[in-house]
Amino acid sequence: xxxxxxxxxxxxxxxxxxxxxxxxxxxxxxxxxxxxxxxxxxxxxxxxxxxxxxxxxxxxxxxxxxxxxxxxxxxxxxxxxxxxxxxxxxxxxxxxxxxxxxxxxxxxxxxxxxxxxxxxxxxxxxxxxxxxxxxxxxxxxxxxxxxxxxxxxxxxxxxxxxxxxxxxxxxxxxxxxxxxxxxxxxxxxxxxxxxxxxxxxxxxxxxxxxxxxxxxxxxxxxxxxxxxxxxxxxxxxxxxxxxxxxxxxxxxxxxxxxxxxxxxxxxxxxxxxxxxxxxxxxxxxxxxxxxxxxxxxxxxxxxxxxxxxxxxxxxxxxxxxxxxxxxxxxxxxxxxxxxxxxxxxxxxxxxxxxxxxxxxxxxxxxxxxxxxxxxxxxxxxxxxxxxxxxxxxxxxxxxxxxxxxxxxxxxxxxxxxxxxxxxxxxxxxxxxxxxxxxxxxxxxxxxxxxxxxxxxxxxxxxxx
Amino acid sequence: xxxxxxxxxxxxxxxxxxxxxxxxxxxxxxxxxxxxxxxxxxxxxxxxxxxxxxxxxxxxxxxxxxxxxxxxxxxxxxxxxxxxxxxxxxxxxxxxxxxxxxxxxxxxxxxxxxxxxxxxxxxxxxxxxxxxxxxxxxxxxxxxxxxxxxxxxxxxxxxxxxxxxxxxxxxxxxxxxxxxxxxxxxxxxxxxxxxxxxxxxxxxxxxxxxxxxxxxxxxxxxxxxxxxxxxxxxxxxxxxxxxxxxxxxxxxxxxxxxxxxxxxxxxxxxxxxxxxxxxxxxxxxxxxxxxxxxxxxxxxxxxxxxxxxxxxxxxxxxxxxxxxxxxxxxxxxxxxxxxxxxxxxxxxxxxxxxxxxxxxxxxxxxxxxxxxxxxxxxxxxxxxxxxxxxxxxxxxxxxxxxxxxxxxxxxxxxxxxxxxxxxxxxxxxxxxxxxxxxxxxxxxxxxxxxxxxxxxxxxxxxxx
Numbered sequence: 002x003x004x005x006x007x008x009x010x011x012x013x014x015x016x017x018x019x020x021x022x023x024x025x026x027x028x029x030x031x032x033x034x035x036x037x038x039x040x041x042x043x044x045x046x047x048x049x050x051x052x053x054x055x056x057x058x059x060x061x062x063x064x065x066x067x068x069x070x071x072x073x074x075x076x077x078x079x080x081x082x083x084x085x086x087x088x089x090x091x092x093x094x095x096x097x098x099x100x101x102x103x104x105x106x107x108x109x110x111x112x113x114x115x116x117x118x119x120x121x122x123x124x125x126x127x128x129x130x131x132x133x134x135x136x137x138x139x140x141x142x143x144x145x146x147x148x149x150x151x152x153x154x155x156x157x158x159x160x161x162x163x164x165x166x167x168x169x170x171x172x173x174x175x176x177x178x179x180x181x182x183x184x185x186x187x188x189x190x191x192x193x194x195x196x197x198x199x200x201x202x203x204x205x206x207x208x209x210x211x212x213x214x215x216x217x218x219x220x221x222x223x224x225x226x227x228x229x230x231x232x233x234x235x236x237x238x239x240x241x242x243x244x245x246x247x248x249x250x251x252x253x254x255x256x257x258x259x260x261x262x263x264x265x266x267x268x269x270x271x272x273x274x275x276x277x278x279x280x281x282x283x284x285x286x287x288x289x290x291x292x293x294x295x296x297x298x299x300x301x302x303x304x305x306x307x308x309x310x311x312x313x314x315x316x317x318x319x320x321x322x323x324x325x326x327x328x329x330x331x332x333x334x335x336x337x338x339x340x341x342x343x344x345x346x347x348x349x350x351x352x353x354x355x356x357x358x359x360x361x362x363x364x365x366x367x368x369x370x371x372x373x374x375x376x377x378x379x380x381x382x383x384x385x386x387x388x389x390x391x392x393x394x395x396x397x398x399x400x401x402x403x404x405x406x407x408x409x410x411x412x413x414x415x416x417x418x419x420x421x422x423x424x425x426x427x428x429x430x431x432x433x434x435x436x437x438x439x440x441x442x443x444x445x446x447x448x449x450x451x452x453x454x455x456x457x458x459x460x461x462x463x464x465x
Numbered sequence: 466x467x468x469x470x471x472x473x474x475x476x477x478x479x480x481x482x483x484x485x486x487x488x489x490x491x492x493x494x495x496x497x498x499x500x501x502x503x504x505x506x507x508x509x510x511x512x513x514x515x516x517x518x519x520x521x522x523x524x525x526x527x528x529x530x531x532x533x534x535x536x537x538x539x540x541x542x543x544x545x546x547x548x549x550x551x552x553x554x555x556x557x558x559x560x561x562x563x564x565x566x567x568x569x570x571x572x573x574x575x576x577x578x579x580x581x582x583x584x585x586x587x588x589x590x591x592x593x594x595x596x597x598x599x600x601x602x603x604x605x606x607x608x609x610x611x612x613x614x615x616x617x618x619x620x621x622x623x624x625x626x627x628x629x630x631x632x633x634x635x636x637x638x639x640x641x642x643x644x645x646x647x648x649x650x651x652x653x654x655x656x657x658x659x660x661x662x663x664x665x666x667x668x669x670x671x672x673x674x675x676x677x678x679x680x681x682x683x684x685x686x687x688x689x690x691x692x693x694x695x696x697x698x699x700x701x702x703x704x705x706x707x708x709x710x711x712x713x714x715x716x717x718x719x720x721x722x723x724x725x726x727x728x729x730x731x732x733x734x735x736x737x738x739x740x741x742x743x744x745x746x747x748x749x750x751x752x753x754x755x756x757x758x759x760x761x762x763x764x765x766x767x768x769x770x771x772x773x774x775x776x777x778x779x780x781x782x783x784x785x786x787x788x789x790x791x792x793x794x795x796x797x798x799x800x801x802x803x804x805x806x807x808x809x810x811x812x813x814x815x816x817x818x819x820x821x822x823x824x825x826x827x828x829x830x831x832x833x834x835x836x837x838x839x840x841x842x843x844x845x846x847x848x849x850x851x852x853x854x855x856x857x858x859x860x861x862x863x864x865x866x867x868x869x870x871x872x873x874x875x876x877x878x879x880x881x882x883x884x885x886x887x888x889x890x891x892x893x894x895x896x897x898x899x900x901x902x903x904x905x906x907x908x909x910x911x912x913x914x915x916x917x918x919x920x921x922x923x924x925x926x927x928x929x
Contacts, residue, residue: 165655193668195668413651
């Protein structure tokens, strides 16, 4: 208790200093604090002691210097849509909300890049870019902030073609634990100059620095886009078709798997009439001729694996409706069982092991009464499970947890990773150790070197 | 001197222990030592005290443990083809030669990846892969080792389409400064699990860990490939054509610029008859239809920018000859002026600034008598200069150094990087500071945390 009291005393002094800086953009209001300790995961709410709304990199640096002086934890917050408890405050401290840092500072159309503040969301960016014929491809389901997406190394449906945040961040401006401001790179497409601080911060979940600005790669909106769905009677056939498609080198823009439970959920939530069997939802990008050729070759592969007729979404509005339904898969799943919570997880395996990974979880679910839609960015070997559970039913929680743990350990046994795109946060700390072994010691050494007081998002990723 | 003596004493004890481990694979023979202190750069030879030839990760770990116990510097060595003095031994110590670790351990054709030892060279890998229809695209001019290519974040002519070593290394096995062995990742295509230790080691130039094994991404050999050249009367027009090509989204596999001096050098060295004007050497990969479409669109763009007729290399042997000539550009340049040395450098800028970057250096060269071929991976905004100088002519060296420094500082002023693919080594330490500012403090903190004795390739990248 004495330690807590010391920190609390530090807290009120720290907040007084911060208040002079931020005025009413610093708050200790309970509803605001609670809203900032909660993400979209099943992990319990841990509210911060206060919430600050920053408006510039300099302001973030000033805030972090105060936090550093008082040893106060500081937890960066974008849109609160993370899925592993990343923005929870297990050690109290300050939630640093970057949503007001939402300016798109410069679009360099000639160089296919954009410089912006970390609070800009992916949808806001794409609305802004539409008129110049460019787009940013990374699309987790939620309309997350781009800073948050970088911090969790997010990806989404387009990653099979365009890569993840790892490949698409050119430069980061970050405030480090001592309040210093670092620019990790310039705007050159590639560089061999020094350690890759950009990639070190991408995926560091706010534990090494606070991302305040980014330069991102952009892409020309393709001349031609076509989307559609192919249904299968057995999921194994759908996965075999995916494997052959990827191996064949067809440059798929998107290739998504939905199991029959997820399709039913999407039909209901997004008012679609898709056949309620395992299906692949795909998209081709390119010239008119190239898209037509890709679709033909893909159709040949799915037919050979027992896929049904390819259902085109030829009109732009049908395409948009289809992909909105896909992006709302999580919300559609939660709506299947109102009042239940979603135990959400993702893993990623080498594609040749994907069918085995899915089969194992399907077998576990077959023995259970838990409803659990499955959906995946299968071109990358990445899939998600949403188990709908009653958090007050201890037996159900334990059963779901056991299925979850088996899914993750199976992925590791199949040379995969415990998370393809959701991150570690609070939820997967034990699996980070299982996956990385002695690598975690290296991570800890880096963390201690860059944040010796452990004030940046403490209690996440690994213990110290 | 007393310090040196202490170290030397440590050296003989350390070598005695290592000799027990390695037998005649440990040597202090002067020719071997000298060969291991020299790369292909203009930087002076600094030979190591001894050379060890390792044959396994476990052996590297045992060697590093001995070096750690005696505080002995250890400098990883692949093929000695680096260009910024990376493998020089300014503090003495052990050169750790990995060329005998040349086994290709497993090709996972289904997953498009390969696991191999760090001493395998890029050409050996591609010979091995030919029969399974796969290839590894990263191609610096030299037949470098893949471990060395990862350590310097190498790229080459295909990077515009396939990325650099940054994008194509899935997993690294590395021996850290304390002799511990780390596997940075599994074989999944993407992961959000923890800090990106893979990307931290890629480009770390042997200063954070010794790369002993890698898993690399592979690609299917394209169904159709076509190459050719387009000549221009002015380099500015060639560069404008490149910019428009990249912006148009044509998925160029290769788009290389050679100035008239470089073309003349290649003609002479590789027995070609290319027109001796600025030219673009390009390649298209894809299906037959897609390659034809790309070539047509590219032809339209070059015509609009005053390019000559497109000269196809339709036969595979013509194509091979053309690209071998490109890969031998450095050796062709050196052969222009026998007895002279090449002051070789590279920078990379946002593509919209490429013409200005090149123009500035061209203007500097116009005022000088130094012969200096220029060649570039211009789709990435990356270009190289090879100034042919007499190392004993102090005035010429100083003039070349001044042109070099102006080229690098101009690239930085144009939002570029001091090196696109050669790395920092000993040669660009001052420019790393100019480029990264406070980021260098972060790099130093990481180095000190992971190698507190500074035994891993000391004296490179930055001072401590």
